[in-house]
Amino acid sequence: xxxxxxxxxxxxxxxxxxxxxxxxxxxxxxxxxxxxxxxxxxxxxxxxxxxxxxxxxxxxxxxxxxxxxxxxxxxxxxxxxxxxxxxxxxxxxxxxxxxxxxxxxxxxxxxxxx
Numbered sequence: 001x002x003x004x005x006x007x008x009x010x011x012x013x014x015x016x017x018x019x020x021x022x023x024x025x026x027x028x029x030x031x032x033x034x035x036x037x038x039x040x041x042x043x044x045x046x047x048x049x050x051x052x053x054x055x056x057x058x059x060x061x062x063x064x065x066x067x068x069x070x071x072x073x074x075x076x077x078x079x080x081x082x083x084x085x086x087x088x089x090x091x092x093x094x095x096x097x098x099x100x101x102x103x104x105x106x107x108x109x110x111x112x113x114x
Contacts, residue, residue: 027053028094031069035087046076057094064091073080085091 013101034041034049041049050073057066070092 014101020060022063023056024094027060030056031087031091045079047073050076050087057090062094065090068093092093 030049031053034046034053038046050069054066054069054073057063057069068086070101072083072090075086
């Protein structure tokens with residue numbers, strides 16, 4: 001019984017880590033890629049990137065960062081200054097940027113699953 005509970009806990013941790021990487025880490029990396037290559041992207045490219053990032057943030061439950069990315073996606077075609085300001089605010093709200101490490105904290109004790 002204890003082995004099954006350990007396996008279940010390890011499974012939940014693995015799935016949580018998968019969801020985190022699929023949403024938060026991916027969104028953060030895409031955002032960094034879009035911002036560092038901003039001079040190469042046209043406004044429509046940046047809008048599409050920000051919209052996708054907004055969707056990933058929303059899926060991760062980061063509503064405020066998602067809303068800021070969505071606003072940045074709309075602002076990019078109008079005002080470069082507003083777009084950059086919204087991007088900066090979104091990056092500050094991003095949970096991935098405040099996280100001390102990319103890996104979720106390991107479960108208490110060592111988990112071994114055969």
